[in-house]
Amino acid sequence: MLEHSESRRGFLGDVFNPITQNLKPRTQKRKVAGYGLQAARIMRYELFYLVAGSKESGLSKIKEEVKKIVTEEGGAFEEKETTEKRRLAYKIKHEAFGFYSALRFNLEDKDRFRAINKRINLYPEVLRFIISRADELPELKSREERIAASEQAVRKERQAEIKKIVPETKKESKPAMKEDIDKKLEEILNI
Numbered sequence: 055m056l057e058h059s060e061s062r063r064g065f066l067g068d069v070f071n072p073i074t075q076n077l078k079p080r081t082q083k084r085k086v087a088g089y090g091l092q093a094a095r096i097m098r099y100e101l102f103y104l105v106a107g108s109k110e111s112g113l114s115k116i117k118e119e120v121k122k123i124v125t126e127e128g129g130a131f132e133e134k135e136t137t138e139k140r141r142l143a144y145k146i147k148h149e150a151f152g153f154y155s156a157l158r159f160n161l162e163d164k165d166r167f168r169a170i171n172k173r174i175n176l177y178p179e180v181l182r183f184i185i186s187r188a189d190e191l192p193e194l195k196s197r198e199e200r201i202a203a204s205e206q207a208v209r210k211e212r213q214a215e216i217k218k219i220v221p222e223t224k225k226e227s228k229p230a231m232k233e234d235i236d237k238k239l240e241e242i243l244n245i
């Protein structure tokens with residue numbers, strides 16, 4: 055039998071309580087600088103999921119069900135949502151096409167994240183999904199917005215190249231003009 059001063063560590067850092075002869079999970083409250091013990095940080099996530107192409111007729115119902123799952127667990131959605139039909143790189147459940155949908159939501163309780171993950175995983179209409187933190191991701195855009203933005207970037211790049219070329223030709227013409235003026239002066243003055 056262990057004395058009161060002795061303790062042993064169990065699985066995953068649990069502490070052995072010699073008096074009750076069982077393991078107690080180690081729990082610690084952590085203070086977040088400036089927030090105290092009770093503060094919760096709102097996290098921003100992006101949910102990206104795939105629905106089978108054959109489910110096109112019920113796509114709006116599936117989207118609503120996925121949104122319902124997240125809102126029941128305490129998530130609050132942002133307005134922007136993108137959905138597009140694309141050919142899959144490989145067949146998933148005999149489907150060659152699918153609808154990709156991406157939307158962002160805020161979640162206060164990190165423990166609810168696991169519940170959302172589990173419920174979407176059990177929802178049979180969603181073929182694949184991933185939930186990631188949206189803090190470092192670029193702005194969510196539709197396909198048309200992405201195409202327009204890339205075309206605009208190409209135009210700006212071309213204009214920058216043209217601006218680089220135009221000043222170089224002007225610089226080359228100025229020294230040539232000075233040499234022409236010197237030659238003309240020599241001819242006039244017969245030097």
